[in-house]
Amino acid sequence: MAAALPCLIFAATLMLASIKSSTASRMAKPGCRETCGNHTIPYPFGIGEGCFREGFDVSCENNSVYRHNSSSRIKIYNISLLGGQARVTTLIASKCFNETGGWAWLNTGKFFTISTKANKLTAVGCNTLAFLGGFNEHRVGAGCFSMCADKRSVDESDQCSGMGCCQTSIAPNLNFSNITFDDRFDNSEVSGFNPCSYAFVAEQDWFRFEASYLEDNKFKEKFKDGVPTLLDWVAGNEYCDEAVKNMSTYACISKNSRCITSPNATGYLCTCNNGFAGNPYLEEGCQDINECNFPDEYPCHGICSNIIGDYDCSCKSATQSADPKRKTCDPIAVSERARLTKMFAGISACAVLLLICIFALLIECQKRKLVKEKQLFFQQNGGLLLYDQIRSKQVDTVRIFTREELENATNNFDSSRELGRGGHGTVYKGILKDGRVVAIKRSKVMNMDQKDEFAQEMVILSQINHRNVVKLLGCCLEVEVPMLVYEWISNGTLFELMHGKNRRFPVSLDTRLRIAQESAEALAYLHSSASPPIVHGDVKSPNILLGDNYAAKVTDFGASRMLPTDEIQFMTMVQGTIGYLDPEYLQERQLTEKSDVYSFGVVLLELITMKFAIYSDSAGEKKNLASSFLLAMKENGL
Numbered sequence: 001m002a003a004a005l006p007c008l009i010f011a012a013t014l015m016l017a018s019i020k021s022s023t024a025s026r027m028a029k030p031g032c033r034e035t036c037g038n039h040t041i042p043y044p045f046g047i048g049e050g051c052f053r054e055g056f057d058v059s060c061e062n063n064s065v066y067r068h069n070s071s072s073r074i075k076i077y078n079i080s081l082l083g084g085q086a087r088v089t090t091l092i093a094s095k096c097f098n099e100t101g102g103w104a105w106l107n108t109g110k111f112f113t114i115s116t117k118a119n120k121l122t123a124v125g126c127n128t129l130a131f132l133g134g135f136n137e138h139r140v141g142a143g144c145f146s147m148c149a150d151k152r153s154v155d156e157s158d159q160c161s162g163m164g165c166c167q168t169s170i171a172p173n174l175n176f177s178n179i180t181f182d183d184r185f186d187n188s189e190v191s192g193f194n195p196c197s198y199a200f201v202a203e204q205d206w207f208r209f210e211a212s213y214l215e216d217n218k219f220k221e222k223f224k225d226g227v228p229t230l231l232d233w234v235a236g237n238e239y240c241d242e243a244v245k246n247m248s249t250y251a252c253i254s255k256n257s258r259c260i261t262s263p264n265a266t267g268y269l270c271t272c273n274n275g276f277a278g279n280p281y282l283e284e285g286c287q288d289i290n291e292c293n294f295p296d297e298y299p300c301h302g303i304c305s306n307i308i309g310d311y312d313c314s315c316k317s318a319t320q321s322a323d324p325k326r327k328t329c330d331p332i333a334v335s336e337r338a339r340l341t342k343m344f345a346g347i348s349a350c351a352v353l354l355l356i357c358i359f360a361l362l363i364e365c366q367k368r369k370l371v372k373e374k375q376l377f378f379q380q381n382g383g384l385l386l387y388d389q390i391r392s393k394q395v396d397t398v399r400i401f402t403r404e405e406l407e408n409a410t411n412n413f414d415s416s417r418e419l420g421r422g423g424h425g426t427v428y429k430g431i432l433k434d435g436r437v438v439a440i441k442r443s444k445v446m447n448m449d450q451k452d453e454f455a456q457e458m459v460i461l462s463q464i465n466h467r468n469v470v471k472l473l474g475c476c477l478e479v480e481v482p483m484l485v486y487e488w489i490s491n492g493t494l495f496e497l498m499h500g501k502n503r504r505f506p507v508s509l510d511t512r513l514r515i516a517q518e519s520a521e522a523l524a525y526l527h528s529s530a531s532p533p534i535v536h537g538d539v540k541s542p543n544i545l546l547g548d549n550y551a552a553k554v555t556d557f558g559a560s561r562m563l564p565t566d567e568i569q570f571m572t573m574v575q576g577t578i579g580y581l582d583p584e585y586l587q588e589r590q591l592t593e594k595s596d597v598y599s600f601g602v603v604l605l606e607l608i609t610m611k612f613a614i615y616s617d618s619a620g621e622k623k624n625l626a627s628s629f630l631l632a633m634k635e636n637g638l
């Protein structure tokens with residue numbers, strides 16, 4: 001029992017499937033006879049009560065299909081359901097020399113007309129005039145005349161040229177025709193080779209004339225069953241918009257069917273919608289087409305999947321891609337797409353590359369501009385001269401720093417790194433990459449002449465190697481104003497030692513004298529040992545730095561060479577160092593070693609007296625230390 005059940009289900013499924021497939025292919029109404037001999041009879045045609053649409057009843061006799069009429073029978077041997085056509089057999093009208101009359105008529109009945117496109121009125125005979133009288137909405141007619149006086153004048157070709165055979169068109173929409181002969185022409189004169197004439201309406205493409213047809217009985221015997229004639233039929237004589245209004249007579253009853261106007265006759269036909277096939281005149285007649293079963297008609301080179309009324313074609317691999325319009329995975333289309341995609345990708349890649357290039361170019365431009373600027377500054381600041389000197393080993397202790405190095409060392413010239421601001425520029429504390437602490441002096445703006453002098457000065461200074469002179473480590477010429485890098489001196493200036501607020505303990509006279517001696521040695525060295533002699537030009541206690549153990553280090557020398565020479569700036573410079581300045585220099589503006597000596601004298605007085613170069617006396621009056629000293633010397637009141 002348990003084993004039988006699946007079997008039963010399987011059998012039932014098979015049966016259902018077969019029923020389903022048979023209904024799918026059924027053309028006749030359910031329960032009606034579908035075939036007659038070799039012929040399929042599709043609804044609206046049908047045999048028997050309830051099996052046909054009104055006007056389409058047929059019978060099956062001796063395996064042939066006949067259209068019924070009490071007075072006439074038409075043999076149908078081919079029905080085109082969707083084309084609205086039927087191929088029928090019609091009779092031939094004939095008349096022999098010893099007879100009169102002879103006619104053949106055809107009544108197509110309701111919904112059928114003789115196809116004007118497919119058929120021709122044809123007459124076979126010599127001395128024959130055939131007529132067709134018929135009806136559509138009007139009484140219409142047609143006629144053709146064939147003439148051949150003797151056998152030789154018969155056209156031997158298969159053309160109906162009027163010599164043994166003639167053809168003519170017929171009016172459209174004929175539902176009745178009666179073919180007759182004109183009695184004034186008969187075969188009595190040609191009865192020797194052509195005793196009888198024949199006329200018929202038949203498919204033009206079917207008929208081929210043969211000269212032998214003119215002979216006695218040849219034609220009649222060959223076509224005793226009649227000739228093929230194509231009829232057009234319609235489901236109704238209305239147009240679609242009219243027909244759809246009366247659902248009791250509307251023929252297109254299948255789901256997924258629609259009404260079309262017949263192109264060949266007056267009226268409408270039914271057809272299945274796209275993606276469906278079957279009989280639109282039957283309920284459930286239009287069935288979905290499984291397009292995947294017909295790859296020739298519905299090509300899909302990928303994976304085909306049927307959907308109701310349509311199908312999907314998905315492509316097998318990435319190398320294929322669907323052409324949605326054609327629903328194929330056409331490799332040519334794919335390659336074209338791929339090419340386009342590639343091209344597009346290429347174009348976008350190019351565009352991106354171009355953008356990058358432009359960007360890089362802009363950056364490079366900016367860089368070059370910067371480099372050019374730097375080079376310009378370098379040149380302006382006497383860099384070339386210095387560079388030449390360095391190359392020729394005249395200068396080997398000075399290093400040329402880059403702008404970045406100094407910016408990094410001073411934390412971008414942060415104000416917290418500022419050590420002091422003087423007449424010549426600002427001094428910053430800097431820490432180089434290697435950890436060395438340096439003093440960086442940023443000069444004030446200079447003019448072109450001074451810049452060359454500056455470089456010269458650098459060369460000279462770089463050659464000085466004296467323990468009491470602050471060592472110049474290098475310079476930076478890439479900036480608008482040159483910068484100098486000096487060794488770092490830890491204990492401040494002599495000025496701070498003597499007069500500073502945070503003075504911790506009084507400095508002994510010995511120390512002070514040693515500082516004086518060391519400073520003097522430095523100046524002496526500059527004045528006598530250096531070549532050419534270097535004049536400091538601004539000797540004062542703030543310019544004497546103190547290293548470990550208060551070792552004196554003269555700094556900021558050579559500044560005189562960098563001093564502005566025009567009046568106004570000169571005056572500003574004088575303000576800072578008044579009290580130390582040699583009176584002769586003030587008058588002559590000629591800087592000599594003697595100016596330094598005078599200034600150093602003031603420093604000596606400072607060291608001895610611990611007074612400011614310009615000091616206030618007990619009465620609060622400002623006094624010049626040098627003048628006071630000279631006065632005291634004169635009065636012997638030292």
Ligand SMILES: *[C@@H]1O[C@H](CO)[C@@H](O)[C@H](O)[C@H]1NC(C)=O
Binds near residue numbers: 038
């Ligand atoms: C059926 O068709 C075949 C070939 O198409 C033909 O030989 C045969 O005579 C036909 N039978 C009938 C009954 O029409």
Ligand SMILES: *[C@@H]1O[C@H](CO)[C@@H](O)[C@H](O)[C@H]1NC(C)=O
Binds near residue numbers: 061062
């Ligand atoms: C059918 O065939 C029979 C015998 O062959 C014949 O007597 C009869 O007339 C035929 N019917 C038609 C309609 O041709």
Ligand SMILES: *[C@@H]1O[C@H](CO)[C@@H](O)[C@H](O)[C@H]1NC(C)=O
Binds near residue numbers: 068071107110
């Ligand atoms: C048969 O034909 C005649 C005319 O020849 C027509 O009046 C009649 O309606 C037709 N009968 C049928 C059933 O079509």
Ligand SMILES: *[C@@H]1O[C@H](CO)[C@@H](O)[C@H](O)[C@H]1NC(C)=O
Binds near residue numbers: 077079
């Ligand atoms: C019916 O007509 C179609 C095309 O017009 C043709 O292919 C087919 O063979 C015909 N069938 C018969 C039985 O004449």
Ligand SMILES: *[C@@H]1O[C@H](CO)[C@@H](O)[C@H](O)[C@H]1NC(C)=O
Binds near residue numbers: 083085117262264
């Ligand atoms: C109309 O006539 C033409 C030519 O005879 C034919 O091919 C076509 O199937 C007919 N019907 C329709 C609906 O086009």
Ligand SMILES: *[C@@H]1O[C@H](CO)[C@@H](O)[C@H](O)[C@H]1NC(C)=O
Binds near residue numbers: 096098099195
């Ligand atoms: C006319 O002649 C043909 C043959 O010549 C013959 O078969 C036929 O019976 C004749 N018809 C009459 C009415 O004499």
Ligand SMILES: *[C@@H]1O[C@H](CO)[C@@H](O)[C@H](O)[C@H]1NC(C)=O
Binds near residue numbers: 107109110135137
């Ligand atoms: C033929 O058609 C016309 C117009 O369609 C109609 O008036 C006439 O009755 C029809 N004749 C036949 C015999 O069906």
Ligand SMILES: *[C@@H]1O[C@H](CO)[C@@H](O)[C@H](O)[C@H]1NC(C)=O
Binds near residue numbers: 103105178179180
């Ligand atoms: C056909 O025409 C002939 C001659 O005019 C006539 O005698 C015959 O009655 C007509 N037939 C029909 C059905 O009209």
Ligand SMILES: *[C@@H]1O[C@H](CO)[C@@H](O)[C@H](O)[C@H]1NC(C)=O
Binds near residue numbers: 245248249
């Ligand atoms: C629909 O057709 C039927 C049958 O031909 C007819 O009796 C009825 O009056 C028609 N109705 C309309 C609205 O045309």
